[in-house]
Amino acid sequence: TMEFKVVKINQEFRNVVVSHKALIEAELEAQKQVIMSKLEKGQILEGTVKNITSYGVFVDLGGVDGLIHITDLSWGRVSHPEEVVALDQKIQVVILDFDDAKKRIALGLKQLTPHPWEALDQNLKVGDKVKGKVVVMADYGAFVEIATGVEGLIHVSEMSWSQHLRSAQEFMKVGDEVEAVILTLDRDERKMSLGIKQLSADPWAEIETKYPVGTKTTAKVRNFTNFGVFVEIEEGIDGLIHISDLSWTKKVKHPGEFTQVGADIEVVVLEIDKDNRRLSLGHKQLEENPWAGIESKFPLDSVHEGTITEMTDKGAVVSLDENVEGFCPTRQLTKEDGSVPKVGDKIEFKILEFSKATKRITLSHLRTYDDVRKAEAAAEKAEKRAAADATKSTVKKINASVEKTTLGDIAGLAALKSAMEAAEAKKAPAKKSKKEETSEE
Template sequence: HRKARTIMAWDRVNAAHDKEEVVTGFVKCRTKGGMIVDVFGIEAFLPGSQIDVKPIRDYDQYVGKTMEFKVVKINHEFKNVVVSHKALIEADIEEQKKEIISQLEKGQVLEGIVKNITSYGVFIDLGGVDGLVHITDLSWSRINHPNEVVELDQKLNVVILDFDDNKSRIQLGLKQLEKHPWDALGDEIKIGDKVKGKVVVIADYGAFLEVAEGVEGLIHVSEMSWSTHLRSAQDFVKVGDELEAVVLTLDREDRKMSLGIKQLTPDPWTDITSKYPVGSKHEGIVRNFTNFGVFVELEEGIDGLIYISDLSWTKKIKHPSEFVTVGDTLEVEVLELDVEGRKLSLGHKQTTDNPWDKYEKEFALGTVHKASISEIVDKGSVIDFNEDITAFVPQRHMEKEDGKKLTKGEEAEFKIIEFNKEFKRVVASHTSIFREEEQRNVKAAKKKAAASAEEAKPTLGDANVQLQALKDKMEADKKK
């Protein structure tokens, strides 16, 4: 009897599959990936994806229920039967979908259920037809994620904003059902007023301050500080900060507002001439440097430039980074002040005495100093007399008395043959020391030789005596 019932059950299941009939089954229990359903006494498998058209989060709610199914697959070899409840729903939904799509119009308000939430928006089930509410159309205020506004299975009204030609992609809006916050903004707010708000977004160029729900104003980075040396907005504010700002511009038609926070403090350039007169000395912080100099901040809003040539009296600096780093405290002197152009020219070396005034006497032309060859270069060598004075020795002036050349690290005496304070150029010579000595010796020898020759030269009187002696001798020879 049991075997006969089983055979009859299989015949009924096959007939239902072939004729696509709807069968009734009892959901017995959960299993991996779906449910077990009793159909005509046969245990059939109901996959989780075939329970409903929407994603199922709670499978247990179906256990113990009698439901209608459609037999979608039979495996005779393994005696497996697969059924679907979703297939029945889809047939009904398809009819509803056609009816809904035919009636869709822009601006139409429909009720839907939140079907899925993603980072970029929310999918709404409009009764067989899905539409997307983009994250920017959920709220007039800025939100980081749609789940701040809606939740799954929530019923809500949405408005149709747009759709494609075949109405397969429907764009919905939620915030459009509410009055725009700018329309509710009070007429009492005007340019020059102070407003309070919260920083909601930060970019490099500025920060957006929400002064009312859905109403934002931009604080450009140039309006955050009186400083002309612009920095990133992150240096001044962070998201979530509660700030007070001044309304600079207000355009209700375009719904734009620009704000400023530097206007809450007095402009430091108003009394610049009394605070930073030319010749006064101050301390500042290195904020930035370029190839040609260093920007130093004396106080918030007061920046000055030190040209690279005004950093040191003695060091030859190719780039300011060789001398200072950002954040260093530097002593400076005000060299020039342009109030209209809001420019300060500063100097660092001017805060100390120029050591070249002292060195001009110490290393005067012709003075001799001892030093070692510190570096050999293409056209000569370099020697360091001290930490400030570096001299160049040309190739021909490196020759020693024995004819050999000076080598790196070798110590010797050097004579200053050029000293230029303006261009900080010092040229020295080792060769000229003994060459001049040789020249002096040669001159002395020539002078001595000339003197000896002068002494040996016969006079006119000597010649007459010698001539008379010669005559006397000749006469005596004749007499003999």
């Protein structure tokens, strides 16, 4: 014999639906109301673990259920509630909050013990070394538990003296046991920051001694910019090779043309900026400035064979030698047949300009044949002029000869005439006396 509650009557089918559970629920509801009316925040009760989920634990308080959220199970990090409690386990809990209308009760387990920060060694201070376990990893750092419920953050920037952006996962992982130095400690805010790079000496502390100006060494290319190459000499020591310090002879438009990320490159220390933790480095300074020798090898107006390596809007970049480049303006590129050469063509160029200061060699292909043509035309013109001058000289000589001959003849005739007249004058008296002698006779 049991008691039932009539929940439904069907006259048509002469059927009655009754429920014993409805009576029990009503009793339980009444019991809950009694229990809820007696609850107070901070009240400590005993209950039984009824259900365990990934987000918390449901506890039966003797007719009503409460939830212990996973964050209220322990002062330390909890991955799953099963690490702390088990089903049907009797535990003491404290009431954190409740809602009469929704019949929700928030419970806490860790609140029954003092906060670990309150029990932290009072002698612990900034600069002390501590050991702990990595409990959480993030890109920006790692949380290390040095005591249950007491964690410190090691920011990624405090993991290495290097200034390169890196992920914390490159240095450690969850579960690792690490040693660190306390950098900041705020007991009121319950915050602590730690560092592991401080366990080793700062490489910049004695940079002038370790890498004085003029030091030659090998560095690894880390990054490019339009103005240069960032390299790392060793962990924590970075430097910049300006694009103008890569080569004496080649015009480098972007460092990517000269080297690549991850490659090793020989460098020499040019300048030290200890405050900003930067080194000015050079690569071309490893060799003597070759421009003095280049100038003698490529004098003005000399002609050399070159290969076009690049075409631009203004002209062509020409490789004259393994390490020597020149520039030929567009107007000087035209071939003798009127066509324009292309990349890869090997043709002759004349040196128009050589500037050691700006390291610029200006070339011309047009002048290699145009100057020859002009020279030939000038030679031909000079030859014609010389021939004409020779003809004039010959005619002048002939005229002078003719004139000299004519004058000579005239003078000779005059002399002959005078001689004849003188001779006749002498003969005349002699004839007269002879006549006179004849008359007298």
